[in-house]
Amino acid sequence: MNRDERRALTCIVCPNGCRIMVEKQAEGLKITGNQCKRGIGFAEAEITHPTRTLTTTVRTIFPQAPVLPVRTRGEIPKEKIREVMAFLNTVTIREPLGIGAVAAENVLGLGKDIIVTSDALNSGV
Numbered sequence: 001m002n003r004d005e006r007r008a009l010t011c012i013v014c015p016n017g018c019r020i021m022v023e024k025q026a027e028g029l030k031i032t033g034n035q036c037k038r039g040i041g042f043a044e045a046e047i048t049h050p051t052r053t054l055t056t057t058v059r060t061i062f063p064q065a066p067v068l069p070v071r072t073r074g075e076i077p078k079e080k081i082r083e084v085m086a087f088l089n090t091v092t093i094r095e096p097l098g099i100g101a102v103a104a105e106n107v108l109g110l111g112k113d114i115i116v117t118s119d120a121l122n123s124g125v
């Protein structure tokens with residue numbers, strides 16, 4: 001974001017989805033439209049280092065659940081999501097992992113594990 005630039009964001013911290021306007025001014029960021037303080041933190045982070053929790057699926061060798069839902073344990077830099085998705089396309093789960101089990105440790109050295117979010121391999125669903 002350049003000086004004097006404006007950027008509209010939708011806060012994703014809570015379901016209210018406030019429309020936040022961020023303006024870069026000489027004295028710093030001017031943030032408006034947020035209904036609470038958490039929106040300020042969201043907007044500042046979104047402008048300086050946006051992060052997201054990645055939710056996706058990973059292949060397994062098990063016919064009862066050929067793919068298993070997974071997510072990052074915590075948030076990763078938004079610009080790394082495509083790279084992590086490409087890596088996860090190469091991963092195949094070969095053990096009957098349950099909810100919370102680590103499917104990929106410290107993904108791409110980002111300090112976050114990929115964890116399983118389903119018990120499909122253990123429940124027979």
Ligand code: SF4
Nearest residue numbers: 011014017018036039
């Ligand atoms: S600014 Fe506050 S109220 Fe609005 S969406 Fe963000 S967290 Fe929710």
